[in-house]
Amino acid sequence: KYNDIYDGLEDTVHNSRYFFLGVPTPMNDDGSQDLSNVDDAIKSIVEVANSRKVIIIKTTILPGTCRKYAEMYPNHDFVHNPEFLTERRAKLEFINAPRIILGGEDHVTEEVERLYRTRFTHTPIYKTTWEGAEVAKYMANCFYAVKVSFMNEMYDVARHVGVKYNDLRDMLLASGWVNPMHTDVPGHDGERGYGGKCFPKDVKAFIHWARECGLGSDLVEAADKANERIRKEKDWLNIKGATSKNDYKSSK
Template sequence: MKKKVCICGYGYVGKAYYEFFKLYNHYDVHVYDNDIELQKKYHYIEKDNSVLNESDLIVICVPTPKKENGDADISIVESVLKLIIAESKLILIKSTIPPLTTDYFKDKYKHLRIVFSPEYIGESNYYFPEPYDFNREVVKMPYFIFGGDEKDTEEIMKYFYIIAGPVKEYIQTKAVEAEICKYMENSFLAAKIIFCNEFNEICKKFNADYNAVRELWLKDPRITKTNTLIYNEDKEYCFGGKCLPKDLSGIINHSYNNGYNPLFLRTVYESNTRIRDNNKKHILMVYRVYYSKDQNINSMYLYDNMIITYLQLDTVIGNYIKRGYSFGSLEECIREPDKYFCISFDGGFSEHIDIAKKIIDKYNAKKESLIFSINVGNSIYKQYTGIDVIYDLVENEKIDDIFNFFNENRTGSIYESISKLKTIYMKSSTKILLNFYNNFSKDCKLDNLFMTSKQIKELSKIAIISSYSLYCRDMTNFIDSSKVEILNSKNELENLINEEVSIFSYVEGINNFELQKLCEDIGYKYSLSIKDKIGNKYSIGRRCNYV
């Protein structure tokens, strides 16, 4: 009888391992993923998690995304382990996890035999020649690393021998060494990319051709060619994607938490942000602004870096002007990014109108250069929504009540709890969020936080008014409700200020093609995001880190 192998998680890596274990028909291969959309798309995905307990080998290929604090989130991996109750099941973790995580899991789930193996399948969209062409097919990998107890790694290797054959290298090591190896590789690739991008910028300043310099540099046999090209300069520079940013952040944070501050890696990470930001359009994004001692601003905004002082903002504006930039419209900033900058304010906070007047009085900024996104729900309907409500309720010691409302357990520090609540809130439907408001409206003390209708009308005379989500949620979910929100927001504001509202701002910049198409169909000319999609006026990036 064939041994049963179950692939848990059917993303890019999971699909590659499904194909690998199916080769030569040695194993009975199954897939488990609880994603409903994937289950609809791939009929062979198991819906019942009992397949995990029935398998001889479980290969975990689930995401380990970056938490808001920069740590690697291992919760999805652990949620899979919790489902496996059968004794002595052999587990192979292909998800990238921080050093000592395998040992932590082995100690916690003593009935399981857990091995970690770093993964090299990637989503690169260019050709790799031999010997680098293993990024798409597992079987082409020249070596395999297995970290864990020797008796467990020995047994897992046998699952690979029979498919990958005798010419490969099979390496057994400690789990922690295998875990660090994966972070070391991705961190090195990140550093190499940054190095090349830095020299690309240096070449520009000296009127030199980076590609010519690169070819000369690569004559040295000690330098390899991989990761040295600067691809399409109409796209974002340096590194992005699902792996390098979150893995670099992960090893920085976990190293720091264990007593070592990796300053070089921090510089690489910060350089990536700096170079990518330097090549963005100069559209600044502002949330809260502190400008008077009379303001009573919740300290939670400080923790989430959602507040800037007027002095800081004024300094940034002054620096732009010293560098030869002028206040410009959104269209001018897109068309001539080396000449113009503008400022967009999200949230419709009451202090925004005072800040607009200060900027106009001091710099004579034209109306089109100041964009204010108004949440109709907060300002006109007085149905308070979003992270502002959570901050207010937490400050009023209602955090346990919020967790009870969402039927979730509170975990970690106050800030980790807020982060969890924010994620839950963002993914909720409008019906749930309306119930949330009705349940907590009596506890909210936000009456003076947002602009009134009168203030919005006054602001519209000196600045551009744009619209925003009514419920401050992730609008890529419940798309039919999103259409209603986007349309109602536009109509309400246009009726109020008696002029066209042509710009929409996505909550936290979250959008997809469907949402972009909705904005276009409803009649918006532009949509503001955070991450820029070059040439797409319905996903225009903004700068968040400019202070």
């Protein structure tokens, strides 16, 4: 978005130091991540840049992506600053962020930390490598997917034996060892399993990436398989920005 005091993209780029990118990364048919929106956004900045810029990618991207961009555009600096938000309460959760993660080269993350400190004076800020920030985001989303799938399976077990799921859930949470987040069945959208434009595509992208790297992702794959069974109506297939076939660009 352009500030009204600037005249279009070029004027905005010339008069700005920091650029926050938050664009869709839909999944392809094979589950891999489509980075074309990120590619286009970065290219639009660097093509008109008149000085070194700091490009802060908030979009969920797979490990190695930020490093690739840094190598492609050595005249600019890149930081991965993943978002941890829900669509329903994005603004509120951004303002009250429990932590901020900055991945990149030390001198750049330190600069971006100073920028954030002008607003988030007491929020914990974790500085790490590009890959550290990228994995941190997938660690969270994949864990939540596993948790949702597990709780949904326990919901079926409860129904099978004639016990109220919420009673079992309360017994589990009473220990204090389990956070209540993602334990409601059905979820906040009234549906079983996880859906929307984030979890399904991110989980599938991680599985595809892990396979290409020769890494085991059996637990995450099991959660994905369970969700395919539980979430009868695969809503993400019809959400703009969740799949390449239904991306924002293809709808223009």
